[in-house]
Amino acid sequence: MRHARRRIVRRGARLAAVGGLLCGGLMVTHAMASEPSDTSRATESSAQAAADTGASLVSSLGTSRTAGSWIAADGRPVVAVTDSAAAAEVKEAGARAKVVRHSMRDLKSATASLSSAPRVPGTAWAVDYTKNEVVVQADSTVSASDWSRMTQLADGIGDSVRMQRTQGAFTTRLNGAQPIFSTGGRCSAGFNVTNGQSEFILTAGHCGPAGSVWFADNRGTQQVGRTITTAFPGSDFSLVQYDNGQQTTAGSNVVAIGGGNGVRITGAADPTVGQRVFRSGSTSGLHDGKVTALNATVNYPEGTVTGLIETTVCAEPGDSGGPMFSEGIALGVTSGGNGDCTAGGTTFFQPVTKALTALGVQLAGQPQASAGGAAQTSPAPSLSAAPSASQGAAVAPGSAAPGAVEPVGTTGDAQTLVSRLTNPQNVGPGLLIIAGSLIALVATRYIRTEQDRKAYRRQYSQSWG
Numbered sequence: 001m002r003h004a005r006r007r008i009v010r011r012g013a014r015l016a017a018v019g020g021l022l023c024g025g026l027m028v029t030h031a032m033a034s035e036p037s038d039t040s041r042a043t044e045s046s047a048q049a050a051a052d053t054g055a056s057l058v059s060s061l062g063t064s065r066t067a068g069s070w071i072a073a074d075g076r077p078v079v080a081v082t083d084s085a086a087a088a089e090v091k092e093a094g095a096r097a098k099v100v101r102h103s104m105r106d107l108k109s110a111t112a113s114l115s116s117a118p119r120v121p122g123t124a125w126a127v128d129y130t131k132n133e134v135v136v137q138a139d140s141t142v143s144a145s146d147w148s149r150m151t152q153l154a155d156g157i158g159d160s161v162r163m164q165r166t167q168g169a170f171t172t173r174l175n176g177a178q179p180i181f182s183t184g185g186r187c188s189a190g191f192n193v194t195n196g197q198s199e200f201i202l203t204a205g206h207c208g209p210a211g212s213v214w215f216a217d218n219r220g221t222q223q224v225g226r227t228i229t230t231a232f233p234g235s236d237f238s239l240v241q242y243d244n245g246q247q248t249t250a251g252s253n254v255v256a257i258g259g260g261n262g263v264r265i266t267g268a269a270d271p272t273v274g275q276r277v278f279r280s281g282s283t284s285g286l287h288d289g290k291v292t293a294l295n296a297t298v299n300y301p302e303g304t305v306t307g308l309i310e311t312t313v314c315a316e317p318g319d320s321g322g323p324m325f326s327e328g329i330a331l332g333v334t335s336g337g338n339g340d341c342t343a344g345g346t347t348f349f350q351p352v353t354k355a356l357t358a359l360g361v362q363l364a365g366q367p368q369a370s371a372g373g374a375a376q377t378s379p380a381p382s383l384s385a386a387p388s389a390s391q392g393a394a395v396a397p398g399s400a401a402p403g404a405v406e407p408v409g410t411t412g413d414a415q416t417l418v419s420r421l422t423n424p425q426n427v428g429p430g431l432l433i434i435a436g437s438l439i440a441l442v443a444t445r446y447i448r449t450e451q452d453r454k455a456y457r458r459q460y461s462q463s464w465g
Contacts, residue, residue, distance in 0.1 A: 050077040051272035053095050061086050063104040068129030071274035072096065080129055100132040102160045110134045110160045111297070117153055120146045121301045124170055124348070126293035126310045129273050134161045135293075137346075139169045139338055168338035168345060170298055172206040172236075172320055182207070182214040182227075188282040188322035190333040191265065192252045192364035193239070193356065199252065199364055201225065201240040202355060203321030204333055205232030206302060214240055229359065233303025236335040237355035238321075253365025255280070255323060263402045268330040268352045268363055270294075271309055277326045278402045279311075279349075281319025281334060284341045286402075289313030298348050300336060308348040314341040324349045325402060330363060 054069025054077035067080035077095040081087045087097035107127045111134055114125055122141040127134050136154060138147055147165075154161040187207035193200050201214075201224075210230050216222035223243060230238035254262035271277060271291045280286045289312035296310040309332050313324070324332040332349030339345015356362055 048269070050075060050095075051275070053077045053093065054079050054272070057090055057093055057095060058104075061089065063108070065103065067100050067102060067104045067107060067132055068127065068273070069095075070129050071272055073274075078130075080132060102132050106160055107132075107134055110157045111295075113157050114153070114161075115297065115306075117150075119299055119304060120150060121299050122170055123150065124296060124298040124310075124346075126296035128293060131162075132160075135164055136161060137164050137166045137170075139166050141169050166338060166346070167343075170300060170336060170338050171317075172204070172300055172302065172336040182212050186282075186318050187320040188280075188318065188334070189240075190321050190323045191255075191330050191352065193359070193361040194364045195361050199242055200228075200361065201242070202333060202352070202359075202361070203238055203240060204335055204350065205230045205236045205238040206300075206335070207238060207321050210238075212240075231355075231358065233300065233305050235307065235354065235358070236305050236350040237333060237359070239359055239361070253363060255325065263325065264328055265325060265330050265363060265365070266328045267366065268356060270351060270353055271326070271331045275326060277311060277313060277324050277331060279313045279315060279319070279322060279324045279334060279347065281315060281322030283316045283318035284314065287314050287341060289347075292346075296348055298336065305335060305348075305350075307351065307354060308335055309351055311347050311349065312344070313347050314339060314345055315347040316340050327401065 050071050051069075054071075057077075057079045058066045058069050061079075061081065065082050065086045067082065069077055069079045072078050078098055079090045079095050080098050080100045081090060082100060082103050084099070087099055090097035104127075111125060111127065114134070114136065120138070120142060122139040123136065125134055125136040136150065138150065142150075147163075151163050154163050187203055190202045190204070193202045208227055208230070210227050212227040214224045214226065216224050225240045225242045227238050228241045232238070253265045255265055271294070273291050273294060275291045276288060277291055278286060278288045291309060291311050293310035295306070296308040297304065297306045298308060309324070311324070315322075315334055315337055319334050320336070322334045323330060324334065330352045332351050333355070335348045335350050337345055337347035
């Protein structure tokens with residue numbers, strides 16, 4: 001059953017629309033039309049329990065005796081250790097131990113050496129816990145001389161570093177060739193967030209500087225909001241405030257996935273290496289993959305970003321800022337990568353938890369922070385009743401689903417023209433980007449009416465992405 005579900009998700013992703021709206025970013029198909037089974041829900045608790053077990057062991061044993069943890073293919077936590085005594089402690093706690101040569105302290109020292117060297121755009125590096133090494137990737141834009149210089153640096157650090165050439169180029173996922181929907185570029189919305197008074201869109205920082213104005217259409221007639229703060233490079237997140245400081249509404253924590261359905265986001269957390277995750281964006285729709293590394297560094301042409309999540313999920317230009325989630329838990333927003341959703345590639349994500357903390361906001365639709373205090377990151381669902389990984393309840397990460405699926409309501413008599421145009425069951429994906437076409441002209445005139453503008457904004461407050 002779970003293999004069939006994966007085939008459905010991948011087939012649906014190929015049919016996803018290319019609408020490209022900031023506030024219709026999750027233009028995906030009816031890939032998850034039914035409520036997940038109880039087994040899918042158990043996966044959430046089991047995967048989180050496994051991740052917590054591994055993280056707790058790494059924390060207690062220290063960076064000189066461990067080298068990270070991950071979730072194995074069968075769902076069990078694995079901890080890399082440097083001595084037999086640490087291995088015994090790991091086994092006693094119900095996890096697997098893998099004895100390795102390099103400690104986390106060694107690996108962090110290697111990444112520090114790489115970071116202190118002259119910056120080379122088109123390179124990226126992250127610690128591969130499973131192979132106990134730092135993997136340095138260089139894309140096709142890196143010259144032979146820069147590659148030689150970095151190889152010499154890696155040789156000087158030692159055998160804890162592995163150099164690897166990769167295809168394509170590491171770029172942010174903006175799409176300069178398509179009609180833009182803001183003064184900063186075309187992106188996808190991530191998650192609705194709130195400071196307790198007003199509501200905002202959390203998206204990627206490279207999408208545009210503070211002051212960028214965002215629209216729901218490529219004609220610039222349906223203004224959604226304005227970027228009020230951004231962090232890029234260094235980090236990659238920004239905050240778009242809705243016009244008139246729109247208040248949080250019921251349903252604002254549901255990520256639309258097409259077909260009149262959405263996934264309810266119940267909290268935010270940090271992912272674990274080996275975890276299956278889902279990403280959606282306005283260009284390529286819904287896709288899934290696996291977390292391969294944490295705290296990755298990417299040297300984009302625009303600048304260096306650190307602390308990113310590295311995954312095998314594909315992404316394409318225009319997907320920037322779109323949400324990454326699993327089992328209803330928000331994990332990240334799309335930053336950049338290489339490749340596409342035909343050939344595959346590596347995609348990096350800004351961790352949601354770091355962005356929420358830095359911005360002083362929390363996911364919309366979650367319990368509010370206490371009066372006078374800073375907003376807190378939304379906690380994951382309670383795991384107190386879930387069997388621990390040591391009790392044999394582990395579920396393979398590949399079984400994970402996006403989350404609980406439910407209908408996404410609309411306001412008014414029917415969907416707005418914007419929604420109908422971007423529904424992949426109704427029209428082809430290129431409809432919104434055919435400049436000068438008759439349908440585009442009709443759409444423009446229709447959505448200029450104030451009545452439709454209000455209906456659109458009410459709908460988006462309940463169905464966002």
